[in-house]
Amino acid sequence: MFKNINKVIKTIVITDFFYNSAFASFAPVFAIFITNRVHGGTASVVGLAVSAYWIVKSIFQLPIARFLDRTDGERDDYWAMTAGYFLTGFIPLAYLYVSEPWHLYLVNAVYGLIMAWVVPAWYSIFTRHVDKWRISFEWSLESVFSVGMATAAAAALGGYLVDHFGFELLFLASGITAIVSSFMILMVR
16 A cells, blocks of 8 residues: 555655544544533533634634745745644643633634644645655545544544543543654654
């Protein structure tokens, strides 16, 4: 599968497998966490928490993308992606300290701001390095391996961990996995 893929694409795909696994591990049980552990946690709080992420990300991503495009080369993209991956590793750890809805909204807004830096940088680097004769295959490799397989495996594992060990272990493992994956991306440099 990775035999003739260039080093940058291969590293990004493998890194994304672990990074996406970190966040997919708690996605299916996150609403349960909110309704059970956040004071006043309701379905509305869950919806507003998700909205906080998407609103902040949507507001900032285009201006950040324009900023990143103004600089020639990909040094700024690389550091935006790498620093963002590292910083998002602290988001699951922050959930351990959430007790009020506003804490949750704040954490998700920060997460959205960080991802507003990561996403355009990631797209830029991946697009620059995708092999021109394998564009469909390499984008599909990212989709199948780094998103699909990672999400499937991590979601099942995350549910199991919560049932047997609780949210604390799940968020700790998720944060560590995301932080470690940020160091993996250093191999692209």
